[in-house]
Amino acid sequence: MSEKLKPCPFCGGDAEFKEDIYVQDGDKGSYAKVSCSRCLACISDGGQWFDQESHDLMKNSVIEDWQRRADKELEKVTMFLNRLHKAVDKAVMIVEEWL
Numbered sequence: 001m002s003e004k005l006k007p008c009p010f011c012g013g014d015a016e017f018k019e020d021i022y023v024q025d026g027d028k029g030s031y032a033k034v035s036c037s038r039c040l041a042c043i044s045d046g047g048q049w050f051d052q053e054s055h056d057l058m059k060n061s062v063i064e065d066w067q068r069r070a071d072k073e074l075e076k077v078t079m080f081l082n083r084l085h086k087a088v089d090k091a092v093m094i095v096e097e098w099l
């Protein structure tokens, strides 16, 4: 895997990647999963695949989803902190007017 997994958007824990390709009753299947080592939040996919290419596509989409969710959650936290910062500034201004 070339891209480093982003930390868990919910708790900041390390993300772990797991995948497996198996044969069960003659059918080939596989799964790919990115999960948090701390809170177990995860994104996974799996099913029956007949070639390595299908597995790789699924695997890449699982990884992309994890990375995108990490960005999205970070964006939400940043927006919240900006709003909080503005609210604190406003409160400070009001208090300063009283003094």
Ligand SMILES: [Zn+2]
Residues within 6 Å of the ligand: 008, 009, 010, 011, 012, 013, 036, 037, 038, 039, 040, 041
């Ligand atoms: Zn977590």
